[in-house]
Amino acid sequence: MPVLRRLSMSLLFAVMALLPSAASALPLGPTVPSTSQTDSMTAESDGAPDAYEGIFFPVRLPLDAMDNTWGAPRSGGRSHAGTDILAPQMAPAYATVDGEIMRARGEDCVEGQVCRDYYLAIAGDDGRGYLYIHLNDDTPDRPNGCDGLGGVEHAFAPRLVEELKERGTLEGVRVEAGEHIGYTGSSGNADCGVDHIHFEIWEAHDWGASGRVNPYDELVAAIDAGSTRHEVDDLGAPATRALLASQLAITQ
Numbered sequence: 559m560p561v562l563r564r565l566s567m568s569l570l571f572a573v574m575a576l577l578p579s580a581a582s583a584l585p586l587g588p589t590v591p592s593t594s595q596t597d598s599m600t601a602e603s604d605g606a607p608d609a610y611e612g613i614f615f616p617v618r619l620p621l622d623a624m625d626n627t628w629g630a631p632r633s634g635g636r637s638h639a640g641t642d643i644l645a646p647q648m649a650p651a652y653a654t655v656d657g658e659i660m661r662a663r664g665e666d667c668v669e670g671q672v673c674r675d676y677y678l679a680i681a682g683d684d685g686r687g688y689l690y691i692h693l694n695d696d697t698p699d700r701p702n703g704c705d706g707l708g709g710v711e712h713a714f715a716p717r718l719v720e721e722l723k724e725r726g727t728l729e730g731v732r733v734e735a736g737e738h739i740g741y742t743g744s745s746g747n748a749d750c751g752v753d754h755i756h757f758e759i760w761e762a763h764d765w766g767a768s769g770r771v772n773p774y775d776e777l778v779a780a781i782d783a784g785s786t787r788h789e790v791d792d793l794g795a796p797a798t799r800a801l802l803a804s805q806l807a808i809t810q
């Protein structure tokens with residue numbers, strides 16, 4: 559649509575003019591999406607170039623921050639084996655590849671029960687495994703703080719919740735690259751902490767037993783290729799920071 563194209567081009571030029579200050583403003587950024595926004599308000603990007611064969615970016619843009627913390631020390635003597643993607647509570651999470659769900663932690667949570675650990679693991683058709691930890695466990699907007707009362711409806715995407723009701727488990731459910739699968743939060747060992755998705759890539763469908771891959775470069779490549787979804791403004795244009803792909807690489 560010509561009008562929208564002109565709008566998005568003017569937005570792009572406006573963003574380019576702002577680049578130096580925008581870079582120094584991260585990770586605060588100009589846009590803090592409301593947690594009441596749902597996936598229906600997102601829009602696909604222009605799409606990745608045909609040559610791109612990498613993963614789909616697993617969290618809606620814009621992010622709060624993303625850094626390469628592979629190998630960084632963690633509690634209990636562990637070293638960090640993934641990438642932490644910081645985004646607002648309830649920011650949608652997406653399947654990175656076609657595949658099927660291996661495990662959905664928290665899927666047995668019943669309404670009204672306090673449940674504080676939700677995650678999804680996907681067995682990719684590409685032979686690798688993909689793990690999303692810290693899916694949302696709280697009531698949206700947290701009117702009562704981190705209450706752990708979000709339930710499955712605010713941890714997993716609506717289609718998966720329907721599948722869960724029908725099948726009793728999410729194990730074996732097929733997902734497609736780019737499909738909405740869940741919501742960002744702070745459950746598990748990040749409970750009541752910073753909202754983010756801890757994202758891992760395994761070399762096989764074996765919980766990392768064969769080895770894990772540092773996802774960071776693949777995540778940056780997905781953003782740079784436009785293999786993403788992002789929040790949009792009232793005119794249908796992507797939220798500003800979604801255009802600042804290279805600025806998401808906040809180095810230590």
Ligand SMILES: [Zn+2]
Binds near residue numbers: 641
């Ligand atoms: Zn992490």
